[in-house]
Amino acid sequence: MFWLKLLFGTGTGDLGPAKQKTPELERKIRASFDASSSDEEHFPSTIDPRIFHVQLILRHFGDLGQGRVLDNGSGKGRFARVIQERNPEARVTAMDISEAMLSFAPPGLGRVSATMTSLPFATGVFDAAYATESLEHAVEIDKAIAEMCRVVKPGGRIAIIDKNAEHWGRFKTPEWERWFNRKEVERMLGTHCREVSSQLISYWEDVEPDGLFLAWLAVK
Numbered sequence: 330m331f332w333l334k335l336l337f338g339t340g341t342g343d344l345g346p347a348k349q350k351t352p353e354l355e356r357k358i359r360a361s362f363d364a365s366s367s368d369e370e371h372f373p374s375t376i377d378p379r380i381f382h383v384q385l386i387l388r389h390f391g392d393l394g395q396g397r398v399l400d401n402g403s404g405k406g407r408f409a410r411v412i413q414e415r416n417p418e419a420r421v422t423a424m425d426i427s428e429a430m431l432s433f434a435p436p437g438l439g440r441v442s443a444t445m446t447s448l449p450f451a452t453g454v455f456d457a458a459y460a461t462e463s464l465e466h467a468v469e470i471d472k473a474i475a476e477m478c479r480v481v482k483p484g485g486r487i488a489i490i491d492k493n494a495e496h497w498g499r500f501k502t503p504e505w506e507r508w509f510n511r512k513e514v515e516r517m518l519g520t521h522c523r524e525v526s527s528q529l530i531s532y533w534e535d536v537e538p539d540g541l542f543l544a545w546l547a548v549k
């Protein structure tokens with residue numbers, strides 16, 4: 330079975346062998362999200378700030394002052410909107426592969442269209458960075474994590490929220506999507522960051538997580 334796993338991954342949506350993103354696949358992913366941008370039901374432009382996914386990021390980052398923050402794979406910037414509201418002096422950048430998604434981001438946010446696997450930012454310029462349900466689309470996961478860590482300064486904070494490979498199959502997913510094992514992402518973050526932890530989370534802090542969502546928190 331071992332060689333089968335090496336060739337095809339474990340079949341549970343986890344990372345398996347490193348994947349390569351061809352220009353054609355990147356175009357396909359961008360086109361898919363451009364087309365989905367009009368679907369406000371599944372790709373909303375706002376989020377209830379009480380949702381624990383938001384609260385956890387706010388707490389991990391603390392008072393950002395005039396710091397720079399990157400929303401990595403921001404979509405319409407629903408998280409960035411709250412981070413900016415709670416930290417009015419901070420400079421929040423929404424970054425996404427889809428310009429159509431970014432066009433919904435509220436004014437006042439920086440907007441950059443690029444790919445998570447090759448960020449157009451200098452090393453160590455952000456005080457904090459996060460990726461919510463976007464890493465699952467990055468294909469070259471180790472590259473995307475390395476890039477996110479590169480652009481954060483030493484002592485800066487990183488948060489990733491994404492889906493748990495143990496629940497793979499719960500929804501229909503596009504061919505490129507991957508869900509994650511807790512330890513794999515911990516290991517990848519751990520090669521760039523000095524403190525890494527992970528936890529299961531639910532939408533509401535007082536509701537027992539059902540296992541679908543994982544959060545990884547790190548300090549570079």
Ligand SMILES: C[S@@+](CC[C@H](N)C(=O)[O-])C[C@H]1O[C@@H](n2cnc3c(N)ncnc32)[C@H](O)[C@@H]1O
Nearest residue numbers: 362402403404425426427430444445461463466
């Ligand atoms: C499920 S949406 C999540 C959006 C947002 N983070 C949120 O929680 O509302 C996934 C987003 O990742 C973006 N995305 C996919 N691949 C990307 C890549 N390689 N680089 C940057 N963004 C990417 C998509 O365009 C899409 O907006």
